[in-house]
Structure formats: structure tokens, C-alpha cells
Amino acid sequence: MRKEKNRPRDTILADIRKLVVSKGYIYALAEILSQDFFVDTRNVANVNWRERLHNNEFALLMGLMLKSPTIDYREIADREITNAIKQTRSLLDELHWTYNYDFGRRLAAKADKIVTMTEANKKREFEEVFGSKDMIIESTFYGDSGFYDVQCFELAPKLYEHDTEWLDNNTAYDVSKARTIYQAINDLTRAMHYGRSHEEEFVGKTIPETAPSMRAIDEFAFPLALIVKSTQRLDKSITEADVKAFLDMFSCKAGEQLDSFNEPGDENIYTYKPIVKFADEIYFLPSKMFLAEAIYKSPLYWMRKDAGYADTVNEHIGDIAEDITYDYFVKIFGKENVYKHIDIYKGKNRLTDIDVMAILGNTVVIAQNKSKKMTLSALAGDADAIRTDFKKAVIDPYEQGIKVRGTILGNDPYKLIDSTGKQITLPQGIEHAYILCISNEPYPAVMNQMRVFMDKVDQLPPIQISLFDLDLMAEYLTDPYEFVFYIKQRLENHEGIISGNEIIHLAYHLKYGLFMPKDSNMLALDESFGQLLDADYYHRKMGTPKPKDKDALLPSWKNEEYDKIIEMVKKLGDPMQTDIIFFLMTIPHDVMDTITEYIGKVNDLAAKDQGYHDFSAPIDNNGKPWGGITYIAGGSFQGTLKRLEVIAEMNKYRAKADIWLAIGARSDGLISIMAFNNKPWRQTKDMDQALDFYQKNTHGQMIEMKSDQQ
Numbered sequence: 001m002r003k004e005k006n007r008p009r010d011t012i013l014a015d016i017r018k019l020v021v022s023k024g025y026i027y028a029l030a031e032i033l034s035q036d037f038f039v040d041t042r043n044v045a046n047v048n049w050r051e052r053l054h055n056n057e058f059a060l061l062m063g064l065m066l067k068s069p070t071i072d073y074r075e076i077a078d079r080e081i082t083n084a085i086k087q088t089r090s091l092l093d094e095l096h097w098t099y100n101y102d103f104g105r106r107l108a109a110k111a112d113k114i115v116t117m118t119e120a121n122k123k124r125e126f127e128e129v130f131g132s133k134d135m136i137i138e139s140t141f142y143g144d145s146g147f148y149d150v151q152c153f154e155l156a157p158k159l160y161e162h163d164t165e166w167l168d169n170n171t172a173y174d175v176s177k178a179r180t181i182y183q184a185i186n187d188l189t190r191a192m193h194y195g196r197s198h199e200e201e202f203v204g205k206t207i208p209e210t211a212p213s214m215r216a217i218d219e220f221a222f223p224l225a226l227i228v229k230s231t232q233r234l235d236k237s238i239t240e241a242d243v244k245a246f247l248d249m250f251s252c253k254a255g256e257q258l259d260s261f262n263e264p265g266d267e268n269i270y271t272y273k274p275i276v277k278f279a280d281e282i283y284f285l286p287s288k289m290f291l292a293e294a295i296y297k298s299p300l301y302w303m304r305k306d307a308g309y310a311d312t313v314n315e316h317i318g319d320i321a322e323d324i325t326y327d328y329f330v331k332i333f334g335k336e337n338v339y340k341h342i343d344i345y346k347g348k349n350r351l352t353d354i355d356v357m358a359i360l361g362n363t364v365v366i367a368q369n370k371s372k373k374m375t376l377s378a379l380a381g382d383a384d385a386i387r388t389d390f391k392k393a394v395i396d397p398y399e400q401g402i403k404v405r406g407t408i409l410g411n412d413p414y415k416l417i418d419s420t421g422k423q424i425t426l427p428q429g430i431e432h433a434y435i436l437c438i439s440n441e442p443y444p445a446v447m448n449q450m451r452v453f454m455d456k457v458d459q460l461p462p463i464q465i466s467l468f469d470l471d472l473m474a475e476y477l478t479d480p481y482e483f484v485f486y487i488k489q490r491l492e493n494h495e496g497i498i499s500g501n502e503i504i505h506l507a508y509h510l511k512y513g514l515f516m517p518k519d520s521n522m523l524a525l526d527e528s529f530g531q532l533l534d535a536d537y538y539h540r541k542m543g544t545p546k547p548k549d550k551d552a553l554l555p556s557w558k559n560e561e562y563d564k565i566i567e568m569v570k571k572l573g574d575p576m577q578t579d580i581i582f583f584l585m586t587i588p589h590d591v592m593d594t595i596t597e598y599i600g601k602v603n604d605l606a607a608k609d610q611g612y613h614d615f616s617a618p619i620d621n622n623g624k625p626w627g628g629i630t631y632i633a634g635g636s637f638q639g640t641l642k643r644l645e646v647i648a649e650m651n652k653y654r655a656k657a658d659i660w661l662a663i664g665a666r667s668d669g670l671i672s673i674m675a676f677n678n679k680p681w682r683q684t685k686d687m688d689q690a691l692d693f694y695q696k697n698t699h700g701q702m703i704e705m706k707s708d709q710q
Contacts (some may be wrong), residue, residue, distance in 0.1 A: 008426030009098040013235040020065040024076035028084035031215035042545040045551035056141050063268040066257035076125035099138040133381025141264040146442030147468040149292035150541050153179040156296050162316040172245035178295050181246050184231040192219040225282040265380035279547035321369040322355045328474045332483050333358040340543035341419035352403045363432040368397035371440045398462040432651040434487045435462040442466045460491045469502040470622045481581045490512035499525035507533035557589045561596035570672050603669035605635030610667050617703045618655035627659035640664040650694040656681050
């Protein structure tokens with residue numbers, strides 16, 4: 001509960017510091033972990049995480065505790081544990097509120113002045129408020145991690161494959177062994193939590209009746225011998241020395257915290273050494289996410305600390321990140337449609353380069369990789385550092401991507417040359433180019449920062465994603481058209497559909513599609529949408545229970561006739577097929593069901609009398625003209641072609657639609673003709689007269705399409 005009067009943040013933090021070093025507080029902290037950090041795998045999609053301790057809040061408590069030279073292990077009564085838990089939750093809620101309150105107060109203070117400001121001054125004020133320390137801490141410290149632990153172990157071996165010699169010579173790091181030990185630790189904590197939660201099942205059987213009851217701390221603190229035993233159940237080749245080396249590599253002790261650590265945003269030793277060594281062979285392992293993150297990130301940190309190797313590892317990481325991106329693109333688009341390490345020339349001058357590029361019909365996807373991460377100064381709320389980091393991580397690769405896009409979509413001659421010196425020839429008619437800025441690890445609060453620092457971009461912005469995001473996109477968007485359609489929808493709705501991270505956007509898209517709701521100009525996606533993906537992903541990757549039907553991530557909609565049309569379009573061999581498929585993907589499912597129902601009726605009529613039968617269906621978007629379809633079946637090919645051209649053109653004009661798809665089929669329903677017109681509607685006197693004549697002399701079927709899904 002928030003106190004009635006807002007107390008200064010420093011006062012709240014002082015109370016937290018006092019609490020974490022109080023008698024036996026470690027037992028209260030362990031109890032909070034037991035209550036908040038275990039979830040029912042059958043109900044992942046419905047956990048209310050707002051009621052639970054945030055990972056970073058726990059790291060704050062643990063980090064402040066580690067500033068003390070010792071941890072107080074004196075036992076305290078259950079009543080004292082309960083009181084300490086209540087006090088902890090109250091103080092953390094109060095601390096969190098200070099960031100919201102201070103941000104709101106700053107915004108209110110500027111409100112009256114903003115009305116009379118010039119656009120340039122408004123932009124500066126906007127950046128000052130939304131790029132403030134309070135806003136950055138709110139969006140980074142209290143934001144989502146942006147990855148799943150299993151991804152760390154899938155990506156780390158790829159990321160460091162060129163650096164194994166340095167790691168072998170300078171560390172005990174072995175990602176394969178680390179994964180097994182990590183799994184063994186998770187098995188231990190889950191088993192201990194289950195044992196404590198179901199103690200009645202074991203007392204008098206495997207646990208003597210005289211044994212003391214388990215404590216929450218017993219779920220997370222283990223002797224070395226037990227960790228070794230658990231590890232060797234999974235892999236007998238891993239020795240005690242291997243396990244101890246791993247634990248020591250990622251552990252810290254009381255008193256080893258940095259002097260500079262005092263509040264959220266400060267560098268915290270616990271976040272990269274998330275195992276606390278209680279005694280010589282006793283280890284406290286409370287957070288699996290921080291441990292997975294440390295296993296993924298630490299090698300790069302160690303190598304960059306070696307002045308003699310820093311340049312080498314930076315070159316390796318850049319190349320490997322491009323290779324990983326390339327491999328994902330090949331998986332999605334096929335090797336024949338993906339290129340990497342491309343130089344762009346105008347005449348003899350090298351203009352710029354592309355890290356990875358994929359081609360899909362009339363669309364290219366440009367990926368620019370950057371290993372830049374958010375610095376500690378920026379995470380602590382330093383406004384200049386935030387801008388500098390964002391420029392290096394997003395704006396610089398985006399500007400590079402803009403050069404590429406402008407060249408490819410422009411009219412001036414250019415050449416694309418790959419790393420072997422071979423010239424790449426793009427298909428004729430490239431009309432769209434989308435830019436991805438890809439980082440090795442999640443860039444905190446990047447969506448918030450893009451709204452602040454890229455608010456005046458006069459063309460489609462980039463999508464800034466991490467390799468973890470790309471991994472998820474490749475997992476769920478395996479069809480290249482689905483993959484690029486997601487990118488298209490993300491970018492075209494970047495101002496209207498907002499969320500805290502890419503996982504939420506992707507989850508919502510998979511469930512509902514990234515479409516603006518009817519009569520809305522903004523859609524703010526709640527974090528809970530991401531939990532739908534959480535549940536599905538862990539079911540796929542780790543075999544957890546399948547989510548319930550109401551929590552299913554992927555829609556159950558099926559339409560065989562729609563699928564047939566899509567597959568037919570894919571075989572056209574025309575770059576325009578990408579636009580046609582995206583048009584079809586945009587049509588609401590209930591409208592598409594009606595369209596395919598009418599296609600079936602028209603096919604039946606054509607099959608009966610071999611004559612021509614048709615219908616046209618205009619489709620609106622939130623009540624405004626948008627697109628439509630004309631379908632004809634029966635008769636001869638030439639006759640269908642002539643009729644289709646006229647009927648489609650007249651109905652597009654009548655509907656005032658910018659996009660129209662014309663489909664012609666034989667009397668047996670096999671599609672033989674397809675034409676697509678995406679020229680913007682424009683009223684002319686000639687077309688008005690032609691439409692008037694058409695309406696007086698034809699009797700084509702015009703179907704009104706209304707959707708409940710827009």
C-alpha cells in the first residue's frame with residue numbers, strides 16, 4: 001500500500017537498506033522468492049506478475065544486502081518473517097510509485113507552457129520529460145527481461161564460437177557444461193519447493209517425523225556436494241571441479257558489492273554474479289533468469305576487459321551476429337533469397353554496406369547488426385548518455401539502412417557486390433524496403449526511446465530487435481510472407497500500437513493480428529499479452545503443459561479456400577505477389593469467410609451451366625473505403641479475361657477503393673487469372689460516365705462486406 005504522503009525516494013531507500021540488514025532478513029527474502037518466483041506451469045498465461053516481486057526488485061534487495069560485510073543468519077519467528085515480508089512489499093511499492101509520481105509531476109509542470117511553444121521547443125521538452133531519469137528507470141528497471149532463459153543457451157555457443165581458444169585459456173567457461181549445471185540447479189530448486197509445498201507426502205516416508213520442517217531458504221541454498229550430485233544425474237562426465245569452477249565463476253560474497261551501488265540503475269554485482277556464496281561450500285541460487293543472463297553476457301565482458309583481445313572479440317562478435325542473423329533469414333526465406341556482407345556502389349564509389357538482406361517478391365528486408373548496448377550511465381538515467389547510446393544502437397544503423405533503402409528504391413544506377421566480389425541482381429519492381437536494427441542482447445526500453453528520439457522521422461522507422469526477438473520471430477513466423485507481413489504491420493502501426501517490448505507485439509499479432517481496432521487511434525498493449533507467448537513457448541521448448549484453449553496463442557481460424565488462393569498467388573512468379581498476399585492477409589477472417597462462401601456458390605453455378613458468374617465485394621477499413629475483390633468463374637479464358645478487367649475496374653471505382661484483387665476461374669473452380677490494382681482511387685469525369693453506363697447495362701452481384709473484427 002502506498003503511504004498517504006509521498007516520501008522522498010532517499011528516505012524510502014534508507015528504510016530498505018535498514019530492513020535488508022536486519023536480524024534474519026534473509027529468511028524473509030527467501031520466503032518472498034518461494035511465494036513469487038514459482039508458477040503453476042499449467043497457468044503461466046494468467047499469472048498476475050504485478051502482485052509479485054519483480055526480478056530487478058529482488059536484485060535491488062540482494063544487492064543492498066551484499067553491501068554489508070556479513071549476512072545475518074540468526075533465525076527469526078514466522079511472525080517476524082510475515083512482518084518483514086509486508087514491510088518489504090510496502091517499501092518496494094512506495095519506491096516504485098516515486099518514479100511514476102515524479103514523472104507525472106514533471107509532466108504537469110510543463111503542460112501549460114507546452115501549448116504556446118514552438119515545435120522545436122516542444123520536442124526538447126518532450127525529450128526532457130520522457131527521457132528523464134524517472135522515465136528511464138520506470139521503463140528499464142521495471143520492464144521485462146526481453147528473453148527466455150533457454151534462448152541464452154541456444155545462442156551463446158553461436159555467439160562465442162570464434163573465441164573458444166581465449167575462453168579455454170583464460171576462464172573455466174564451458175557453455176555446454178554451464179547449461180547442464182544450470183538445469184541441475186533448476187531441478188534442485190523445483191524439487192525442494194515441491195517437497196516443502198507437499199511436505200505431508202514425505203514425512204514418515206522419505207523424511208523422518210522428527211526432522212525439522214523445511215524453510216524457504218532450503219529451496220535455494222545448497223551444499224556443493226548436492227549440486228554435484230544433481231548435475232551428475234544429468235551428465236556423469238561433469239566433475240566436482242567443473243561444478244565448483246562454474247559456481248565460483250558466477251558467485252559473490254557479502255561485502256563484495258560495489259561502493260557505488262545505492263539505488264535502481266546503479267551497477268549491481270549481483271546481476272552478473274547471481275550466486276551468493278554463504279560459506280565455503282554453501283551456495284544460494286535464488287534467480288535462474290539472472291544466472292542465464294550472466295552465462296550469456298559475461299564472456300563478452302571478460303574478453304573486452306583484455307586490452308590485447310578487445311579488438312579481436314569485437315570483430316568476432318560483429319561477424320558472428322551477422323552470421324546468426326543470416327542463418328535465421330535462410331531458415332525463413334531460403335538460401336537463394338538471402339545475402340550477407342554486401343557493399344553498395346554508385347559508379348566507383350562505395351556508398352555503404354548491408355549486413356544481411358532478404359528478398360521476397362517486390363520487398364527487401366535490410367538487417368543492420370550492432371553490438372552496442374545501453375551503458376550504465378544511461379541505465380542510471382543520464383540524459384546525455386541515453387541519447388548517445390540510442391544514437392549508436394539505433395539511429396546510426398537506421399541511417400545506414402536509409403541509404404540502402406533510398407538507393408534500392410531510387411532511380412539511379414547502383415551495384416550490389418557480395419563478399420566474394422559477385423554482383424547481386426535484384427528482381428525488377430522492388431517497391432518496399434524494411435529496416436531491422438539487430439542487437440546481440442535486448443536494448444532496454446527501446447520502444448519508449450524510439451517514441452522520444454525518433455518522433456520526427458518522416459518515413460518508416462526501423463524495428464530495433466535483439467537476436468532473442470529474431471529467434472522468436474523465426475520460431476513463430478516460419479513462412480516468409482508471415483514474417484514480412486509482421487514487420488510491415490509493426491512499422492505501419494508504430495505510432496498507433498504501442499507496448500513495452502517486442503514479445504508483447506509479437507504475441508498480440510499471433511493472437512489477433514496487428515490491426516488498429518475500430519474507431520481507435522491508439523492501442524496500448526498490456527504486458528499480459530506476452531504471457532500467452534510465455535506459455536506457448538515453454539510448452540514448445542520445455543514440454544510444459546499445453547496452454548488451455550482460452551490461453552491459446554495461435555488462432556484456430558481455418559479456411560481451405562483462402563489457403564488455396566494464397567498458394568496460387570505464391571506460384572505467380574511476379575514480384576507483385578507479395579502485395580497481393582499482404583492484401584489478403586489484411587482482410588478480416590469473418591469477411592474472408594463470407595468471400596470464400598460466395599466463391600463456392602459462384603463455382604457451383606458455373607459448373608452447372610458452364611456460363612459466366614461473378615460477384616464483387618468492396619471491403620472497408622473502419623468505415624472508410626479500402627479495397628475489394630472481384631471473382632468470375634466459367635466460360636472461356638479469353639471471355640473471362642475481358643469481363644474480369646471491366647467488372648473489376650468498375651467496381652473498384654464505384655467503391656472508391658485504393659486496392660482491388662480480380663480473380664478469374666474456370667468452370668471447375670481452378671483459378672486461371674489474377675490481376676491486382678493498387679493505384680490510389682481518383683475521381684475523373686471519364687470514369688464517372690463509364691460507371692454510369694456500366695450500372696445501367698450490367699447486373700453483376702455487389703456484396704456488402706461488414707466485419708466485427710476491425
